[in-house]
Amino acid sequence: MTPNHHVLVTGAAGFIGRHTVTAFHHTGHQVTAVDLRPAPAHLAAEAHWRRSDFADPALLAEIASGRYTTVLHQAGNSSTRAPAGPELEETNTFGPLRLADACRTGRTRLIYASSHSVYGTLHHRTPIAETDDTDPARCSGPLNPYAASKLRLDQLMRARHAVGLDWIGLRYTNVFGPDEDDKGPMASILSQLLQQAASTGHIRLFDDSLTAARDYIHVETVTTTLVRFATARQPAPAAVYNLGAGCAISFADLAQWCARLHREATGRPLHVELIANPVPDAYQYFTCADTTGLDKALPDRPTETAASVETHAAELFTAFRDRATR
Numbered sequence: 001m002t003p004n005h006h007v008l009v010t011g012a013a014g015f016i017g018r019h020t021v022t023a024f025h026h027t028g029h030q031v032t033a034v035d036l037r038p039a040p041a042h043l044a045a046e047a048h049w050r051r052s053d054f055a056d057p058a059l060l061a062e063i064a065s066g067r068y069t070t071v072l073h074q075a076g077n078s079s080t081r082a083p084a085g086p087e088l089e090e091t092n093t094f095g096p097l098r099l100a101d102a103c104r105t106g107r108t109r110l111i112y113a114s115s116h117s118v119y120g121t122l123h124h125r126t127p128i129a130e131t132d133d134t135d136p137a138r139c140s141g142p143l144n145p146y147a148a149s150k151l152r153l154d155q156l157m158r159a160r161h162a163v164g165l166d167w168i169g170l171r172y173t174n175v176f177g178p179d180e181d182d183k184g185p186m187a188s189i190l191s192q193l194l195q196q197a198a199s200t201g202h203i204r205l206f207d208d209s210l211t212a213a214r215d216y217i218h219v220e221t222v223t224t225t226l227v228r229f230a231t232a233r234q235p236a237p238a239a240v241y242n243l244g245a246g247c248a249i250s251f252a253d254l255a256q257w258c259a260r261l262h263r264e265a266t267g268r269p270l271h272v273e274l275i276a277n278p279v280p281d282a283y284q285y286f287t288c289a290d291t292t293g294l295d296k297a298l299p300d301r302p303t304e305t306a307a308s309v310e311t312h313a314a315e316l317f318t319a320f321r322d323r324a325t326r
Contacts (some may be wrong), residue, residue: 004090006030008068010054010099011075013037014111015180016172016185016219020072021047021231023223024230032068034059035075049279055095064105070230071103073112077146079184080117080282084145092149104165111229114154114171114240116215116287117147126212127290130240132169143282154240166235168297170225172287173244177219177312188207190216190254194313197258197270198320205251206277212285213248217304218312224302237296244289245304257310261317282301 007024011017012033019041023136024031031047033039039049052059053264054075096112103110119128119138132138133151140147154169161167176188181195196203225243229236259270277283294301 002270005069006032006067007070007072008032008034008063009047009072010034011072011073011113012049013040013102014074014078015177015183016175016222017074018043018179018224019177019219020074020226023227027231028225045120051263053095055090055098060098060102061107062142063099063102066108068106068107068108072110072226072230073097073110076113077149078115078183080144080146080186082144082146082267083255084148088149089152092146093153093156096153097160097235100157100161100165100167104161108166109235110165111226112153112167112168112169114169115147115150115174116171116173116242116244116289117144118151118171120147120155121284122286122288125286125288127246127288128242129290130242131291142214143217143284149294158240161238161285163238165238167238168229168236169288170222170243171240171242173215173217173242173287175217175219175222176316178316180219188216190309190313191316193254193258193263194261194317195320197262198265198317199324201262201266201268202271202273203255203258205255206283208280208282209285210252210255210274210278211250211252213282214287215244215246215289216309217244217249218309220304221304225298227297228301232298232304239293239297241294241297242289242291243294244287244291245306245309246289246291247306248286248288249306255311257313258317259313261314265317265321296298302318 013035025046031049033049120143143215174188176190180187262270
């Protein structure tokens with residue numbers, strides 16, 4: 001695929017969706033952006049915006065007609081607190097399957113967002129591979145309905161589209177970056193802590209999480225990966241792939257980063273408050289992606305390291321600090 005092809009981004013007004021629109025616009029592609037919410041003002045000129053459900057029959061018919069070269073599916077209910085039921089299943093599982101069927105008819109490449117949450121509790125503090133998602137010796141499986149809906153989608157995609165559809169599912173780890181504010185409690189813990197430190201000099205952590213560790217990936221690393229997959233002349237094997245840094249950073253390290261950044265900015269110590277974890281049974285204390293499959297499928301992909309995460313964290317802190325002191 002070459003620039004000026006027509007891509008469709010669903011969930012385009014969301015955090016990753018907004019960055020996806022920008023990434024494809026800046027690389028010269030024609031972008032149609034779909035979301036139930038209105039276009040963000042600063043992105044209105046970067047795409048043709050449509051307020052619509054991604055599974056609207058009229059939109060699916062357009063996709064099936066072959067109008068789009070690639071669909072970047074970022075829409076969905078991303079709340080780990082969402083209750084189980086038909087609404088969540090429709091949004092995160094069955095609607096995306098109809099989208100996949102339309103892409104198959106239109107011979108359109110599909111790249112969709114899955115989640116590292118499908119693994120639940122990792123029984124060993126080592127990176128986990130995509131093929132271990134139902135291995136009880138390696139992981140517990142989903143800890144909430146959201147994660148279950150994502151795992152179900154991945155399983156059905158593997159079963160229904162083993163051949164005949166050019167597709168990729170990406171299990172994001174903890175995506176962070178600028179312009180994440182509207183996610184509220186669903187924002188990455190890294191961004192939440194940086195914002196707390198920058199604006200108040202006070203962070204709150206669960207008292208059982210200091211030894212916890214998570215795999216973080218910057219949103220620009222994610223969107224560059226999406227562009228690489230979408231523009232690859234030879235499509236990668238249709239499969240689900242982990243997309244993360246492949247390393248886990250402890251919450252204690254995050255607290256130290258926040259303390260250092262706050263001290264450098266203000267000359268004062270950071271106050272750290274430890275509070276009880278209200279949902280210990282549904283909490284992921286360790287996340288880390290084995291990216292071997294992704295490395296083979298996309299050898300020139302951008303990578304993330306603990307050092308690059310720390311650099312991006314410092315940039316975010318500065319942005320939060322500047323906003324807080326205006």
